[in-house]
Structure formats: structure tokens, C-alpha cells
Amino acid sequence: MVQLTERPASKKITTLQQQFIYEVSRMYDAENRFLEAQQMMWECCQNNQLKSVIEPHIQETEQHVDNLEEILSILGEQPQRVTCDVAAGLISECQKFSLLGASNPKIVDLGVAIWHTKIEQLEIVSYRFLIKIAEQMQQAQIVQLLEQNLRQEEQTAQKLEQMITTLLQDCKQADTKTTAKSR
Numbered sequence: 001m002v003q004l005t006e007r008p009a010s011k012k013i014t015t016l017q018q019q020f021i022y023e024v025s026r027m028y029d030a031e032n033r034f035l036e037a038q039q040m041m042w043e044c045c046q047n048n049q050l051k052s053v054i055e056p057h058i059q060e061t062e063q064h065v066d067n068l069e070e071i072l073s074i075l076g077e078q079p080q081r082v083t084c085d086v087a088a089g090l091i092s093e094c095q096k097f098s099l100l101g102a103s104n105p106k107i108v109d110l111g112v113a114i115w116h117t118k119i120e121q122l123e124i125v126s127y128r129f130l131i132k133i134a135e136q137m138q139q140a141q142i143v144q145l146l147e148q149n150l151r152q153e154e155q156t157a158q159k160l161e162q163m164i165t166t167l168l169q170d171c172k173q174a175d176t177k178t179t180a181k182s183r
């Protein structure tokens, strides 16, 4: 059960701005978790092309965290993490998968790319809605910062999806070789 004390200042949400601050604080928690998770993913995977997609996004994620801090500061708020259960769940599932597939590096690479894409999709949907709210609040500077984050999430998701096609072929080829050997 989610604790109400996890909300900043434990205030009730009664206005659009309070809702926005709450959602930004959840994204602030999610981005911090993803930052750590991406470092773990980078270490877990062996495919250099996949590593080269993850690596620059680690730096971008650091910038996303800074942008969220700036957004909160524009609104006169101290950055405060509000637990994002969806982000925590996605990371936990990814870790579980990496352990289950540990004996086959190609399976781990494919799994990392798929879980990373799921994380990007969550971020994309979240930023799209935050932008809509910020537009309603007529906060042009905040919209700009959110759009910067959204653009980089979309570009990363696109690169990962392209990678998945290659990684799937690698897995299939490895499967075929294993089957041929066992005959």
C-alpha cells in the first residue's frame, strides 16, 4: 500500500499545479532510479552496439534529472523524490530477467534492450502528459525543458527498437547453431 507520506509535504492534491508537482516529483524519482539501472544494464550487456546506445543516454538521463530539478525550482519547490512504483517494478523485472538469462549473453542483451525500451516508453508517455499540463499552466520554460527530455527519450527508444531486430537475429542464429550441435 502506498503511503501518503511519500507525497511532498503530505499535502492533499487539490490544484493542477499540485498535481503537476506531484507527477514531476515521481518522474524525478523514476529518472534517478533509471540512471542507476542504466549503469547496471551497460555492465550486463556484451553487445558493443547496444552499449553504444545505452552509454550516451546515461549522460542524457543525468541532464533529465537536472532539468526536473530546474522545473521544480521554477515552481518554488525543493526537489523531493516521490516513489514511482512503476519505475521500481520495471527495474526489478529487468534485474530478474538478467539473472534468469545469465547463462546466455545473447539472451541477456536482447532482454536488456527490451526492458530498456519499456522504460523509455514509460518516460515518453509521462513526459507527453506533463507537457500537456505545463501548457495548460502556461509555463513556457517548463514546457521547453520537458520537451528536451521527451525528445531524447524518443530518440533512444527508436535506436533501441532498431537494435532489438538485430539482437533477435543474433539469438535466432545462436539457437540454430546450438540445435545443430545437439543433433
Ligand SMILES: [Fe+2]
Pocket (backbone or CB within 6 Å): 034, 057, 061, 119, 120, 123, 153, 156
Ligand atoms: Fe530515458
